[in-house]
Amino acid sequence: MLRTRSILALPAAAAASLLGYPAAEAEAPAPPKSRVVFVLGGPGAGKGTQCAMLVEKYGAHHLSAGDLLRAERKRPGSADGAEIENKIKNGQIVPVEITLRLLRNAMRAAADADAAATASSGGGGGDAALFLVDGFPRNKDNLTGWDAAMHRGDVDVEAVLFYDCPEATMEARLLGRGETSGRDDDAVDVIRKRFKTYVDETLPIVQHYDKGGEVPVIRIDGTAERDAVFAHSRAAVERIYGAAVLALNAELLAAIDAGDYATYARLCDAELSCFEPEADGQLIEGLEFHRFFFPPGGAAAAAAPPARSPLARLLYAAPPSGAPDAAGAAARRSTLADARVKLLTPDVALVTYSRVMQARDADGARAHGSVQETRVWQRYPGTQRWRNVHMHRSKR
Numbered sequence: 001m002l003r004t005r006s007i008l009a010l011p012a013a014a015a016a017s018l019l020g021y022p023a024a025e026a027e028a029p030a031p032p033k034s035r036v037v038f039v040l041g042g043p044g045a046g047k048g049t050q051c052a053m054l055v056e057k058y059g060a061h062h063l064s065a066g067d068l069l070r071a072e073r074k075r076p077g078s079a080d081g082a083e084i085e086n087k088i089k090n091g092q093i094v095p096v097e098i099t100l101r102l103l104r105n106a107m108r109a110a111a112d113a114d115a116a117a118t119a120s121s122g123g124g125g126g127d128a129a130l131f132l133v134d135g136f137p138r139n140k141d142n143l144t145g146w147d148a149a150m151h152r153g154d155v156d157v158e159a160v161l162f163y164d165c166p167e168a169t170m171e172a173r174l175l176g177r178g179e180t181s182g183r184d185d186d187a188v189d190v191i192r193k194r195f196k197t198y199v200d201e202t203l204p205i206v207q208h209y210d211k212g213g214e215v216p217v218i219r220i221d222g223t224a225e226r227d228a229v230f231a232h233s234r235a236a237v238e239r240i241y242g243a244a245v246l247a248l249n250a251e252l253l254a255a256i257d258a259g260d261y262a263t264y265a266r267l268c269d270a271e272l273s274c275f276e277p278e279a280d281g282q283l284i285e286g287l288e289f290h291r292f293f294f295p296p297g298g299a300a301a302a303a304a305p306p307a308r309s310p311l312a313r314l315l316y317a318a319p320p321s322g323a324p325d326a327a328g329a330a331a332r333r334s335t336l337a338d339a340r341v342k343l344l345t346p347d348v349a350l351v352t353y354s355r356v357m358q359a360r361d362a363d364g365a366r367a368h369g370s371v372q373e374t375r376v377w378q379r380y381p382g383t384q385r386w387r388n389v390h391m392h393r394s395k396r
Contacts, residue, residue: 034107034155035244037237039134040206041163043185043194044170044177045222050163050233051132053226058237058346059384061110061129065136068102069094070183088185091193093138093201096145104150107131117382124266125385126251128244130158130237139201143208158240160209161233165222167195242341245349245377248386249341252375253334253355261294269378269389276393332359337370347379349386371395 039047051062073084080098087094111129118125137143171191178186185194209217220232248267255263265287274284339353356370376390 034111034129034131035240036131036133036155036157037240038136038157038160039132039163040160040202041222042165042167042170042198042202043191044173045163045165046173046226046229047134047163049226050161050229051134053230054132054233054237057234058130058241059379059382060237061107061131061384062134063103063106063110063131064134065099065103065138066134068106069099072098072102089190091185091190091197093142093197096137096142099136099142100145100149103133103136107155114383114385118380118385124268125380125383125387126248126267127384128241128248128379128386129384130240130244132161137205138197139205140208143205157215158243159236160206160215160217161236162206162217162219163222163229164219169223170195238343241343242349245386246339246341246351248377249339249351249353249375249388250336252388253336257332257334259294261291264290264294267388269387272389272391274391274393276391277395332357347381349377351375351377 039051041047048064051060051064054060055062069084069088072078073081073088075081078084084094084098086092110131114127114129137146171188174186174191175188177183178188184190206217209215218232218236220229220236222229252264252267255261255267268287268290270287271285272287272290274290275282276284335356335358337354337356339351341349341351343349352372352374354370355373356368358366358368372394374392375388377386378389379386
């Protein structure tokens with residue numbers, strides 16, 4: 001049933017947004033569409049501290065290569081425990097095959113936890129998972145192994161966060177931590193070996209990404225007070241999350257153009273609200289209303305409502321056949337112009353853009369037009385999945 005209500009009846013948070021517009025050893029497969037940020041820096045540069053703060057703020061998944069290796073070393077019956085123990089005690093790098101297996105299994109476990117939390121919230125949403133891989137890759141062998149086993153289109157490295165810190169500062173931090181940590185690698189002789197390994201093998205990885213240009217290196221001064229460092233960490237991660245939400249928005253518009261209701265419904269909240277000129281000033285609520293524009297059979301709108309304007313026909317009425325045009329593209333195509341995204345909170349993102357549309361009418365003639373749209377995306381609690389909860393459209 002179609003439900004409408006005055007915009008004044010919106011919940012306070014929604015109204016504010018609208019008014020603001022102007023352990024097993026067997027290797028597991030990597031989860032799909034995972035976004036990875038490598039977090040690098042010397043021992044004691046603050047990588048773990050910053051990752052923990054990012055997890056608390058944004059719900060990102062933190063995978064510390066060192067923590068995974070230490071846990072595997074202690075796991076009863078581990079086939080790799082003795083080798084990991086020997087490498088850690090000597091400040092050396094564990095073979096990449098072991099580290100990659102642990103990382104892949106941890107990524108799968110995190111993805112499964114996300115799926116379970118999403119299912120308990122009703123399912124759906126678009127995946128924008130972000131994995132902070134801390135302390136990896138540590139050398140050229142790590143990097144080669146990653147590229148061969150992980151970087152296959154389903155796992156994308158978005159950036160390298162590099163915490164730059166002088167050796168003297170890092171040593172003082174590690175010695176202070178060693179007083180209570182009980183970690184073998186916080187002893188002064190092992191610290192010195194770790195520094196040498198870092199300079200000889202890990203720094204060249206940062207330089208490799210610097211020169212390549214394909215993956216941006218975000219350099220952050222790790223000597224400042226931790227909250228000051230976190231301000232830079234936050235800015236970097238918000239850009240990555242913003243790009244992920246923008247990609248979900250583009251996927252949603254592509255689903256509209258293709259008449260793909262299944263994808264559209266997955267990306268939208270069941271209580272999706274919508275405010276647009278064609279609704280006579282009313283706020284429309286409920287995803288069931290939108291299904292009207294996706295008749296059985298896929299392509300939108302041979303059964304679209306009587307259009308009141310050429311713009312409405314362009315928005316809702318695809319050709320009766322729903323067939324692609326001669327170039328093989330969808331009958332209606334939307335292009336985003338001047339798209340911007342802002343995280344209002346760690347769980348709410350605002351996407352604004354001009355939507356430029358091209359289509360063919362029932363006679364095969366081309367039509368075009370544009371509208372200004374704002375979409376509010378919200379993250380499922382305890383997950384890395386987002387859904388579109390509100391859309392506002394106005395004529396340009």
